[in-house]
Amino acid sequence: MSENRRALEQQFGRILGEHGAAISRLAYSYEVVASVREELVQEIALAIWQALAHFRGECSERTFVYRIAHNRGLTHVWRRRAPHQPLHDLEESDEPADPRPHPEAQAAQTNQRARLMSAIQSLPMTHRQMIVMMLEGLSHAEMGEVLGITENNVAVRLTRARKALKDAIGVRP
Amino acid sequence: MIEDHELDIWREQWGSVAESSPEFQRKIQQRIKLQERRFLLGNVLSAVALMGILVFAVVIRHQASWLGTGWATGICVLVFVSAGYRLWVLRGTWRPEIQSTRAFVELWHRRVLARLQLLRISIYVAVGWIITCAALTAANWTTLKPDVKVHPTDWFEVLLASVLMQPVIWFWAAWLRRRKVAELNEVKKTLHEMDGVPD
Numbered sequence: 001m002s003e004n005r006r007a008l009e010q011q012f013g014r015i016l017g018e019h020g021a022a023i024s025r026l027a028y029s030y031e032v033v034a035s036v037r038e039e040l041v042q043e044i045a046l047a048i049w050q051a052l053a054h055f056r057g058e059c060s061e062r063t064f065v066y067r068i069a070h071n072r073g074l075t076h077v078w079r080r081r082a083p084h085q086p087l088h089d090l091e092e093s094d095e096p097a098d099p100r101p102h103p104e105a106q107a108a109q110t111n112q113r114a115r116l117m118s119a120i121q122s123l124p125m126t127h128r129q130m131i132v133m134m135l136e137g138l139s140h141a142e143m144g145e146v147l148g149i150t151e152n153n154v155a156v157r158l159t160r161a162r163k164a165l166k167d168a169i170g171v172r173p
Numbered sequence: 174m175i176e177d178h179e180l181d182i183w184r185e186q187w188g189s190v191a192e193s194s195p196e197f198q199r200k201i202q203q204r205i206k207l208q209e210r211r212f213l214l215g216n217v218l219s220a221v222a223l224m225g226i227l228v229f230a231v232v233i234r235h236q237a238s239w240l241g242t243g244w245a246t247g248i249c250v251l252v253f254v255s256a257g258y259r260l261w262v263l264r265g266t267w268r269p270e271i272q273s274t275r276a277f278v279e280l281w282h283r284r285v286l287a288r289l290q291l292l293r294i295s296i297y298v299a300v301g302w303i304i305t306c307a308a309l310t311a312a313n314w315t316t317l318k319p320d321v322k323v324h325p326t327d328w329f330e331v332l333l334a335s336v337l338m339q340p341v342i343w344f345w346a347a348w349l350r351r352r353k354v355a356e357l358n359e360v361k362k363t364l365h366e367m368d369g370v371p372d
Contacts, residue, residue, distance in 0.1 A: 013198060016197065016198050016201065017198075020197055020198075024190075024197075025187060025188075025190050028190055041197075042200060042201060042204050045197075045201045045204075046201070046204055046205060046208060049201075049205055051271050054271065055271065058271075064271065067271060067272065067273060067274065067277075068271065070274050071272070071274060071277040074274070074277070074278065074281075074363065075281070077359065078281070078356045078359040078360055078363075079352075079356060112186055113186045113187075113189060113190060116183060116186045116187065117190065124366050125362075125363050125366055126363070126366045126367055126369070129274065134180070135183060135184050135187040135188075136187075137184070145273065146273060146274060147273055147274045147275055148272070148273025148274055148275030148276050149275060165183075166179075
């Protein structure tokens with residue numbers, strides 16, 4: 001194995017370690033069905049691996065990861081065109097394990113999370129992308145770099161997306 | 174302040190949606206190895222298929238009739254023109270992954286249009302190929318006629334297979350076109366959403 005390949009594998013492993021959970025969460029906004037979502041996460045990781053050799057540091061590593069993840073997510077939606085399934089109908093295995101001891105609090109938390117996820121899923125694609133990046137804590141500049149728009153535009157879109165999310169959560173049971 | 178509190182709650186809920194699985198990296202490594210093997214195998218098979226077609230063309234070129242020469246020329250023209258045209262239509266649509274989402278969507282729009290154009294041309298090429306084969310058979314009928322009389326069943330089977338292949342090809346082309354048109358509509362919808370807020 002060449003030195004170059006080994007270095008790439010190390011970088012890839014570090015990227016997955018740092019951003020793996022974020023990629024999985026991002027995939028939630030593009031795909032509801034658990035088995036297909038896992039496939040999407042793997043596709044995103046594979047795309048990152050394939051693009052890594054061509055990455056010359058034109059943007060930050062986080063921007064690089066989010067660009068690829070969103071681009072793959074979009075391709076997935078365009079090609080699949082699956083009918084929307086509300087997330088509160090998800091089977092139990094789709095929900096991550098919650099170690100807290102109180103079942104009522106756990107149920108309430110699960111319900112709120114399901115409402116948030118369902119509301120995000122119901123948003124138009126551009127709003128969804130803004131909300132996901134906001135929840136992941138990206139700055140306006142980073143969001144602009146990922147989407148290819150100005151920071152001013154990011155601020156305008158974010159305000160609209162956030163309002164749309166509040167409305168969507170409000171109307172959902 | 175209220176809005177920040179709201180954002181904190183959302184972030185907390187969002188953060189608990191998915192954790193990084195320890196199995197994740199192992200699965201990805203397996204997927205990468207599989208993908209690399211597929212890529213290598215795909216390239217080898219494509220090269221073998223191309224060589225096979227060209228060898229077949231050279232072999233039938235030596236048959237003492239216009240049929241062999243015509244088919245050999247037709248196959249060579251078909252292979253090289255198709256490959257050249259494909260490269261021309263799809264130029265500039267590779268490696269879109271690292272680009273910003275906006276640039277990626279625009280690029281994908283061009284890519285789907287190019288694929289639809291390729292599909293349309295492929296249908297014309299398929300029709301042209303059928304006409305060429307029919308014309309070559311008609312032009313060489315005096316040479317072929319004795320063989321048809323000796324092996325009528327074999328020729329009937331070839332004719333039947335050729336006829337039955339047509340609906341399969343047309344169905345496949347129509348299905349592929351429907352999928353691409355649907356994909357184009359989705360891409361246009363995303364572009365339209367993106368243009369909703371002026372810069």
